[in-house]
Amino acid sequence: MERDRRVGSQILRAQIFPRLKSIGCDYVKRIVVVKWDLRRGPLPVVQYPPEKTFLDNETFLKLWSIHELQENPVISLGRDNITFFSYRESLKTGTYFVVFATDERVEEGFGELHAGMSNSLLATLDTPHFLSSLQEMFKIIEEYTTLAPEQLISTLFLDPAKIAIFDEIRRGMLNKDQLQKNLKKKHSLAVVNFDLLISPFIRLGVIHPEILFEEEYLFLKKDYFVARLPPEYAKSEEVLGSEQSEYLAQAQCFYAENSDKPLVSIPAAFVHYFKNPVFNALQKLGEKPLPYTEAIDLLKEDENLYADMQKNKIIIEINKRVFLLAGVFFIPIKPKYILIELRKR
Secondary structure (H helix, E strand, O other): OHHHHHHHHHHHHHHHOOOOOOOOOOOOOEEEEEEEEOOOEEEEEEEEOOOOOOOOHHHHHHHHHHHHHOOOOEEEEEEOOEEEEEEEEEEOOEEEEEEEEEOOOOOOOHHHHHHHHHHHHHOOOOOOOHHHHHHHHHHHHHHHHHOOHHHHHHHHHHOHHHHHHHHHHOOOEEEHHHHHHHHHHHHOOOOOOHHHHHHHHHHOOOEEEEEEOOEEEEEEOOEEEEEEEOOHHHHOHHHHHHHHHHHHHHHHHHHHHHOOOOEOOOOHHHHHHHOOOHHHHHHHHHHOOEEHHHHHHHOOOOHHHHHHHHHOOOEEEEOOEEEEOOEEEEEEEOOHHHHHHHHHO
């Protein structure tokens, strides 16, 4: 039965992701899983997203040779303006490589993240959850390599599974296995790719994993609340110019009505503010006011979106100049359980 399940899983992957031969260097950001055969070399298992070309054998041979010379399970290779991160692990069914290829710059420490996610991915290799784990891994890497810090933090408040994890871990410290049981029992979440889900928390320094009593525990290191804040130039007479009095009057009115209202989650109406093109427009408006024509251009000429931002008091328009009135920001704070302990001292 186990053999039938494994064969069925392999057939499914072969149907969805054909084993295509390398016919060029049409690189895009992708994850490639290969099985290494000592006689035949790299045998493609899966590639996501599926493309018309597969990574060439020469690249895999170079990765293999670097792995042979290093003990670290994760190595990197730069070639033709492409960076390859490769993780190697030996399983009962053979030796596998999980390779991430990108033409974008990644932060220092990405290799460690890649190792953790690749290990979690290979743990599901011969299960029905493999493809969903692969997609989740690619999604996390996309977030890691393309999102600004504020956008990445926002994902912790938007994904139902991550919201549930945050709610549970706010108690301070939890046994990793117990946390997964709580997610299933209290939130009806059967999390298969749990290690992938918590990787953004670890990368952002929100959660710290620690081995205690031969078991893995997760500690909450910092929390966030959501706040509406004005831009730096709200204090600059030079930047505000002749619109200063009108801007300050509207700002004073807004903050008088909304002071002392910290939020522990992102209001539904604000979710799209952390996605482009809105996020990019708000970043620009946070630096300086913009003419209406430039602001609407950043929003891809979307008048409805512009009106929505005005309605929610994100921006205001004065004399055809657009100002950031009250952006949506994440403020890091000490976890509640730490503050309680400090008060006891």
